Amino acid sequence: MSVTDFIPGQRWISNTEPELGLGLVVSNADRRVTIQFPAAEEERTYATNNAPVSRVEYPVGDTIHTRHGQRVIITERIEKNSCLIYFGQDEEGNELIVPELDLESSVQFSRPQDRLFAGQVDKLSQFRLRIDTLNYHHEQQSADTYGLSGARVQLLPHQFYIAHDIANRYAPRVLLADEVGLGKTIEAGLVIHQQLITGRASRVLITVPDSLIYQWLVEMLRRFNLQFSIMDELRCTAMELSGTDNPFDSAQLVLCTQSMIANNPERVSQMLDCQWDMMIVDEAHHLIWNEEEPSKLYQAVEQLASNIPSLLLLTATPEQLGLESHFARLRLLDPDRYNSLDKFRDEQSQYETVNELVQQLLAEDGINNLATQPSLQAQLDDYLGKGASEKLLNEADQQAALELCINHLLDRHGTGRVLFRNTRDTVTGFPTRILVPHPLEMPAQLESAAADASIEDILRPEKLLGDFWLDEDPRVAWLDEWLKAHRLEKALLICSNADTAQALEEYIRLRKGVRSAVFHEKMTLINRDRAAAYFADDEDYAQVLVCSEIGSEGRNFQFAQHLIMFDLPLNPDLLEQRIGRLDRIGQKHDVQIHVPFYENSAQAVLLRWFDEGINAFRHTCPAGRELFQQFEDMITSLIMDGVDEDAFEELINASQKAAGDIMTRLQAGRDRLLEMSSCRPAKAEQLLESVELHEKRMQLRDFMERVFDQFGVDQQSDGAHSVILQPTDQMTEHRFPGLPDDGCKATYSREQALSREDIQFMSWENPMVTGSFEMIMGSDFGNTTVCTVKLPPLQPGTILVEAIFVLYCAAPKALNLQRFQNQATVRVVIDSNNNDLSQIITPDHLNKLGERVKRHVAQNMIRLGREQIAGVLQKAETEALKQQQPLIDQAVTKASSMLDEEVERLEALLEVNPSIREEEVAHLKAKRDQILTHLQDAQLRMDAIRIAVVRE
Numbered sequence: 001m002s003v004t005d006f007i008p009g010q011r012w013i014s015n016t017e018p019e020l021g022l023g024l025v026v027s028n029a030d031r032r033v034t035i036q037f038p039a040a041e042e043e044r045t046y047a048t049n050n051a052p053v054s055r056v057e058y059p060v061g062d063t064i065h066t067r068h069g070q071r072v073i074i075t076e077r078i079e080k081n082s083c084l085i086y087f088g089q090d091e092e093g094n095e096l097i098v099p100e101l102d103l104e105s106s107v108q109f110s111r112p113q114d115r116l117f118a119g120q121v122d123k124l125s126q127f128r129l130r131i132d133t134l135n136y137h138h139e140q141q142s143a144d145t146y147g148l149s150g151a152r153v154q155l156l157p158h159q160f161y162i163a164h165d166i167a168n169r170y171a172p173r174v175l176l177a178d179e180v181g182l183g184k185t186i187e188a189g190l191v192i193h194q195q196l197i198t199g200r201a202s203r204v205l206i207t208v209p210d211s212l213i214y215q216w217l218v219e220m221l222r223r224f225n226l227q228f229s230i231m232d233e234l235r236c237t238a239m240e241l242s243g244t245d246n247p248f249d250s251a252q253l254v255l256c257t258q259s260m261i262a263n264n265p266e267r268v269s270q271m272l273d274c275q276w277d278m279m280i281v282d283e284a285h286h287l288i289w290n291e292e293e294p295s296k297l298y299q300a301v302e303q304l305a306s307n308i309p310s311l312l313l314l315t316a317t318p319e320q321l322g323l324e325s326h327f328a329r330l331r332l333l334d335p336d337r338y339n340s341l342d343k344f345r346d347e348q349s350q351y352e353t354v355n356e357l358v359q360q361l362l363a364e365d366g367i368n369n370l371a372t373q374p375s376l377q378a379q380l381d382d383y384l385g386k387g388a389s390e391k392l393l394n395e396a397d398q399q400a401a402l403e404l405c406i407n408h409l410l411d412r413h414g415t416g417r418v419l420f421r422n423t424r425d426t427v428t429g430f431p432t433r434i435l436v437p438h439p440l441e442m443p444a445q446l447e448s449a450a451a452d453a454s455i456e457d458i459l460r461p462e463k464l465l466g467d468f469w470l471d472e473d474p475r476v477a478w479l480d481e482w483l484k485a486h487r488l489e490k491a492l493l494i495c496s497n498a499d500t501a502q503a504l505e506e507y508i509r510l511r512k513g514v515r516s517a518v519f520h521e522k523m524t525l526i527n528r529d530r531a532a533a534y535f536a537d538d539e540d541y542a543q544v545l546v547c548s549e550i551g552s553e554g555r556n557f558q559f560a561q562h563l564i565m566f567d568l569p570l571n572p573d574l575l576e577q578r579i580g581r582l583d584r585i586g587q588k589h590d591v592q593i594h595v596p597f598y599e600n601s602a603q604a605v606l607l608r609w610f611d612e613g614i615n616a617f618r619h620t621c622p623a624g625r626e627l628f629q630q631f632e633d634m635i636t637s638l639i640m641d642g643v644d645e646d647a648f649e650e651l652i653n654a655s656q657k658a659a660g661d662i663m664t665r666l667q668a669g670r671d672r673l674l675e676m677s678s679c680r681p682a683k684a685e686q687l688l689e690s691v692e693l694h695e696k697r698m699q700l701r702d703f704m705e706r707v708f709d710q711f712g713v714d715q716q717s718d719g720a721h722s723v724i725l726q727p728t729d730q731m732t733e734h735r736f737p738g739l740p741d742d743g744c745k746a747t748y749s750r751e752q753a754l755s756r757e758d759i760q761f762m763s764w765e766n767p768m769v770t771g772s773f774e775m776i777m778g779s780d781f782g783n784t785t786v787c788t789v790k791l792p793p794l795q796p797g798t799i800l801v802e803a804i805f806v807l808y809c810a811a812p813k814a815l816n817l818q819r820f821q822n823q824a825t826v827r828v829v830i831d832s833n834n835n836d837l838s839q840i841i842t843p844d845h846l847n848k849l850g851e852r853v854k855r856h857v858a859q860n861m862i863r864l865g866r867e868q869i870a871g872v873l874q875k876a877e878t879e880a881l882k883q884q885q886p887l888i889d890q891a892v893t894k895a896s897s898m899l900d901e902e903v904e905r906l907e908a909l910l911e912v913n914p915s916i917r918e919e920e921v922a923h924l925k926a927k928r929d930q931i932l933t934h935l936q937d938a939q940l941r942m943d944a945i946r947i948a949v950v951r952e
């Protein structure tokens with residue numbers, strides 16, 4: 001630009017700060033030009049030869065706004081003393097004359113055509129990045145597994161099956177009851193993440209036992225990038241003192257302890273005043289209920305559950321406290337469905353018949369069975385409606401029809417809508433459990449002390465040994481020796497009592513020099529987590545963590561291989577919870593379960609019964625609780641009255657038989673159905689394939705490298721898959737989304753992310769990536785560019801206009817309308833002779849052959865070719881618009897067929913399966929109508945323009 005280009009009174013716009021609005025030249029002297037930006041009340045002075053500004057000239061036909069608020073369509077434009085005067089008509093048809101000085105200053109050019117003609121031309125690389133963003137964004141949004149693939153987790157089929165099934169429901173309310181350590185937290189996290197990222201939920205409340213609060217906090221952050229806020233009494237009070245009305249309104253994602261919910265009605269009432277979308281209750285077997293006296297926790301959760309649309313209850317032992325409590329928890333999920341305990345009991349007995357039918361159909365000759373057995377046909381018709389079997393047998397593809405029927409049976413008459421339970425039998429990869437009993441001689445004084453003691457005291461013999469039990473208890477001496485002999489191995493020790501844990505740990509640490517830590521309910525939460533972290537440390541670690549029973553619930557200690565049961569609990573579910581600390585996903589070794597016990601003692605009775613009677617050490621024993629109830633009297637009498645070998649034999653034989661019977665019954669009925677509806681392997685595999693297919697690491701890496709470059713984030717490669725990212729002073733935005741102020745390390749490899757939890761997992765759902773999508777698509781970044789291109793058949797000087805359109809629907813994010821559109825963009829290429837070359841000149845041609853031009857050259861090209869380009873753009877718009885209706889029709893057809901099928905399925909289910917909530921069907925229908933309306937209103941909108949000038 002030269003000195004003579006700038007005349008006071010002219011309007012210009014800044015290329016680097018377009019948000020300042022329209023500028024006004026106020027002076028031009030000494031090779032410096034000063035431009036005022038009235039809308040922003042700012043002024044800039046530039047050197048005239050390289051001022052980063054573009055002249056604003058509106059063509060005839062455009063609409064302009066005056067500073068007096070008038071809207072004028074330009075009919076004529078003249079230039080006087082190098083300034084423009086516009087002539088035109090306002091909305092009432094009044095003739096107006098508008099000198100450019102009178103133009104409204106707060107205009108923003110974000111439409112690509114406006115920016116182009118205002119001289120705001122982006123780099124070629126930015127244009128390409130924009131188009132790639134549109135395509136990748138659409139691809140991710142359309143994937144069936146959208147929202148499930150960004151977690152730092154191994155792709156385990158049973159978890160993805162459950163998460164996918166639940167996450168696709170409206171306001172899901174379910175009980176996640178996988179066996180201990182199979183990943184219920186992960187399943188819940190996947191569902192939360194998916195609901196948040198798709199916009200179906202935005203406020204989530206998680207409540208967990210006190211000892212698990214930090215573990216959940218960390219797990220949500222490191223695996224799902226979800227930053228929860230812990231709301232404890234201290235924090236709530238501090239916020240109230242500083243003027244916050246309701247502390248629970250201060251965060252979207254809140255974690256709180258179950259003791260707060262159970263014991264603090266005021267806090268519960270504050271929670272009730274907030275609009276939550278989702279609540280998660282971990283270790284939900286604590287929600288104890290009986291008719292006379294429901295627990296406080298149950299009552300508080302019940303209040304919250306009736307106000308919060310979505311509810312996930314997590315427990316590995318749903319029936320730990322009896323069928324009544326289990327039923328009451330199901331009632332929290334769906335009070336209409338679970339309104340009678342007797343009916344519920346009846347239903348349980350029906351599962352056997354349904355399963356028998358399913359098994360006959362699943363058999364190798366299932367079709368044949370059905371074709372030749374009228375009784376089977378009648379049974380199927382009974383369940384699925386008259387004519388169901390005939391229809392199936394008449395299908396061309398009978399096998400596929402049979403599959404569908406089995407799905408319907410499970411769906412409508414099985415257990416699966418509300419309850420999910422995967423077992424170790426169906427999930428592979430678990431270690432072997434080895435029982436290592438350590439018989440010890442009973443201290444003499446115990447025999448007499450035990451005579452009048454209660455069963456609880458007998459089971460914790462240290463209590464009976466008096467104040468010096470640590471010196472006298474042979475288990476303590478055994479422990480000391482064992483730890484010395486296994487110095488390099490970590491062991492988790494569990495005993496039932498906090499005082500025992502505390503005294504024992506102090507003793508071995510101070511008196512025996514063992515590196516140990518303690519974990520019990522009398523410690524503060526912070527100290528508990530410190531102890532757990534010390535035990536987990538790879539280098540400077542505690543060899544043994546001594547826990548009271550609270551350490552047997554929910555915690556992840558699978559890095560240790562040895563579990564020492566200092567005593568044994570009476571309840572087989574608790575035994576399983578203890579073993580589950582080590583026997584969980586991620587355990588790489590066999591689990592050794594050490595039980596030091598006195599011969600001929602109560603513990604010896606329990607040990608033998610658990611092992612020989614119900615085989616609860618080496619395997620999980622789903623029938624444990626029921627068996628314990630059945631044999632409790634016999635066990636108690638053996639414990640209290642001393643061992644009578646014949647009676648013991650009888651107990652063992654009877655227990656084995658009963659265990660076999662119960663397992664057969666469960667397998668024949670409820671458990672088999674549960675298993676089938678908790679994970680259908682073929683579907684689960686398909687889901688994992690979809691996640692892998694959309695992972696596209698190389699493309700993601702390439703994409704993000706370009707984004708970081710463009711936005712000024714420094715990146716240093718750090719090995720094959722990872723990178724170190726640092727904010728810089730050259731960043732174009734104040735902050736880069738998701739990037740910590742002090743930078744971070746990130747990896748594009750799931751495997752590496754799993755082994756290095758200190759580095760970020762860069763998936764398409766990482767906040768840095770989704771933030772980049774939003775930053776680029778939500779702004780004018782890269783929406784105009786100019787290049788030259790050598791394309792021999794075309795005449796030099798020909799102008800090619802490549803216009804990119806997107807189908808735009810102004811709809812809530814939660815509807816995720818992109819998934820119904822087959823393509824992300826519509827692309828039209830028109831040349832200056834108005835030929836449509838869209839099919840001939842591909843994006844690849846222009847990407848590969850297009851050469852960059854300097855900005856001022858590009859601006860000149862636009863200025864000179866403006867009229868022609870405007871005409872071509874109009875033609876491009878006309879051509880694109882021809883595709884609008886077909887695109888809408890295609891999206892509407894796809895949406896209708898998907899959503900109608902879902903509605904029909906739910907309606908059919910509703911007729912026969914009371915676990916469907918009416919509101920679920922109503923919501924789905926309303927959502928379908930809303931989606932179709934929005935799609936029908938969709939409009940193609942020009943999103944970006946590339947001008948290519950053909951050169952010699």
Ligand SMILES: Nc1ncnc2c1ncn2[C@@H]1O[C@H](COP(=O)(O)OP(=O)(O)OP(=O)(O)O)[C@@H](O)[C@H]1O
Pocket residue numbers: 152153154155156159178179180181182183184185186187315316553554555556580584585586
């Ligand atoms: N897909 C996965 N990828 C990586 N780690 C996993 C995965 N699933 C589970 N884990 C790990 O396995 C352990 C058990 O998972 P989680 O805590 O979710 O199990 P749970 O079923 O809730 O256990 P509990 O019954 O003890 O409460 C945790 O350490 C978890 O991080």
